[in-house]
Amino acid sequence: MPHPARFGRGREMGRGPYEKSGLLRETSLPPLRTVKEEFEIPFPYKKSKKNGKPWRELVSDTMNVDIKLWYVPFGEFDGNEVLFFEDKRPVKLTGEWVWR
């Protein structure tokens, strides 16, 4: 979204058409461009002990990820939000967790 300056001066973002002037920053999706976002989600695990030593046990080797792209017009989820994209997919962990 556009981040307009307050009365076009300083570094504070303005609020409302009566304060907004110019731009300090723009985080909207630019036209004809691709924006990349990356999300890191740790798999849940339980801490325990094995043979008297600290041990970690994976709760599940598969994580079901819900991906949603929302437009939240007024900054809050207040009933005006609109879903632009939705996807669900399992992400599976394979191989051995050696350094537990």
Add this chain to the structure above:
Amino acid sequence: MIGRRLFTISLLFSLCFYLSSALPLLAKGGPKPAPQPKAKTLEELAERYDSESCAECHEEIYDQWENSLHARSILGTGRTAPTILTAIDKGLKNFPFSGVKKDDDITVESLMFCAKCHLPQLDEATDDVAREIVATIRTWQKANKEGNDDLADEMEEKIESLNIGCMVCHNKVAIIHKWADGYPQPDTVYGSQEGEHDHPDFDKMAKAPAIGESIFCGQCHGLGPNFELDEPSQCATLYGSYLYAYIPDGGSESCQECHMKKSGLGHDMEAYRSENMRKMAIDVHVDSMAYYWRKNKEEGVIPLAVVKMEITNKAGHVIPDG
């Protein structure tokens, strides 16, 4: 010889006379018309720009328009009207040189802060109308808070009667380059055709040269600060991003091509509220993987999922705007 010369001269004279009398038919606009008497009430202003008479012949277009936010440009999605009040209460009343300390001080000039785009025809009304608009919005807001549904509905209908209707786009703001193309004439509907028009008040049609171009929408849909105002307001930067990001990156489609034609929405120009427009606007590609990540000394190796998203904006402007 003299006879032939006289004939040639009179033929040239006739041709010149014909062309000069035909020119007004070819001109898109005309001389600056005398201003109409100012509308003294909200109802009078609404009636002046009421679109219902257009519906008799243009029913499909009228139905499309009626579903759009143009048909409720002061009410908006329900946030526009309250924001006008906020602009007055938090803005104008706190600006030492605005001349507005209370609602009675509000003038057309003060409200043009918002009405420049939300109700350009307000410049044809008296200051009383500006004050009546603000009073109506306050009554509507109070009625909603108090649960007085009947009064809220009545006020909502009154606010909705002011809008960007047919004769705003097809007359008042139809011609952008007035010195080159002439001023909109009060008896003419401007669009893509010329000729006679079957309407008692607007009996002519003429072409609005830029009505199918993005610059037409850009009159209201945002270049940033409205510098022509003594106190520039800023709502939208959409047209600015069209000009300075979309076009330089090789874009070439107009607002109308996407929002009216490709979308199939016609005069129900929509943005994010339409599922079709949302699909036209962006492509999303998702990739995911999982691995064991050596994070740090304290936590060591932890299992991690990585979800990568690529979001491509296919629209002719930034998303979102505001």
